[in-house]
Amino acid sequence: MPAEKEFIALLNQHQKIIYKVCNLYMQSHTDREDLFQEITLQAWKAFGKFRGDARFSTWLYRVALNTAITYFRKEKKNIVFTTNELPEQSMGPQDPIEMQTKAMYAAIANLSRIDKAIVMLYLEDYSYNEISEVVGITPNHIAVKMNRIKAKLKEHTQKHLATV
């Protein structure tokens, strides 16, 4: 089946996109694995409509974010903490950059699902025009929203660092 082979090869090259979305939207390792499976399946179902007029990575971000935003399942009870969200008491002395990154990561985790999608694309260096194409609102509103998100993240990060 050539379409399936083509899809698998493309997804194999871009699978880090799905990992990033899973890490951003799910807390436990098991939930991330489940979301990875769901995104892969939804991407495969939508692959027939991928016409190649956009980059595959942009198309995959769109599918992955749509799936993550509309994905609702009961949280699994056996949450396994990964290095990304280790409880604070288990953290030893760290360098300031590492601590800042962890604080920022925690602040991003507290954002709404929509804001997380915007941050995700911003971190990938997408322009406001490109972000607006994925999100479906105008570039001006993406800019307004991004300024607010940045302010929110700064405030949360400072609070987080003050408590450490």
Add this chain to the structure above:
Amino acid sequence: MELDDLKNKLNQQLETDHLLRSEADIAALLKKKAHSVLSKIKRSLWFEIIFCFAFTALLVYVGFASKYQSLRIYAGSFSVIMLLITGVFFFLLKRINQAGSNNLPIRENLQSIVILMDEFIRRYMQFCIALLPVCTIFSAALQMHEKETIVEIDTFLSKIRPAQSQKLLITLLYLVISFVGLYYLSKWYLKKLYGNFVDQLKGYIRELEENEKE
């Protein structure tokens, strides 16, 4: 430090915690079952369609096999109604397949899911609520025109011997209790299955649109 200063670090961190999958692993994932809400609705619609076909077959059998004329008309009419309902389910399934693809922009995708789910919930509710009075009135009308005596009903009535006013009261009570019960049960069931999810999606759309108005 701000978001821009930590871009690379955050990107690195987001890429961790996963082993890279091989092409064979990805191929195996494609054989698994999807868990999205639209997939859940599709499965539920297929279940309803299969149930409709099985029930239609039963009604056709009763329509031919029963010795009571009223039961034959009842079963015959409802087998036609069941086929019409099956057509509605197929139509909904087709719409979900057309609109439920995740490659739309986020806002458009949310809106299309909400429209579809609202329509599904509304149709399901209308169907449940309409069924009770239609069945009751239709069966009562047919019962009145039945020429043969239905032994089981006559035996039951001869045991309790209700007065005409009591019969009317019991029928009314039955109708009111069944109607209220069915209404709230269907509402609770649909809210539990899909309502909370739809509310959350509407919240995301509001979040996107609030931003637009400013």
